[in-house]
Amino acid sequence: DKLVQLTDAEEKRRQAEEKAWVDDAPNRRMTELRRQRDVLLAETDWMSLPDVPTMSDAWKKYRQELRDITTQTPTDDALSNITFPTKPTE
Numbered sequence: 001d002k003l004v005q006l007t008d009a010e011e012k013r014r015q016a017e018e019k020a021w022v023d024d025a026p027n028r029r030m031t032e033l034r035r036q037r038d039v040l041l042a043e044t045d046w047m048s049l050p051d052v053p054t055m056s057d058a059w060k061k062y063r064q065e066l067r068d069i070t071t072q073t074p075t076d077d078a079l080s081n082i083t084f085p086t087k088p089t090e
Contacts, residue, residue: 029074033082039064040084058088 047055065085075081
């Protein structure tokens with residue numbers, strides 16, 4: 001392997017790309033939060049079909065809490081500070 005020195009212009013471009021990546025972290029985290037939320041909502045979508053008996057209040061609350069989860073702001077890529085609601089057992 002040979003180490004190649006970047007030109008000033010190349011180094012500047014690399015730094016700008018790195019800054020753009022870091023600056024976009026909140027957007028990537030919210031995208032991931034929405035993706036995880038959408039998966040959980042999709043698992044219960046069948047409950048809202050017209051031929052399914054009425055959804056329980058616990059399940060309605062759970063689904064609403066999932067929809068509201070994006071009011072929380074992820075602080076890291078693992079979404080470790082996000083509290084997902086617990087699925088009802090009923």
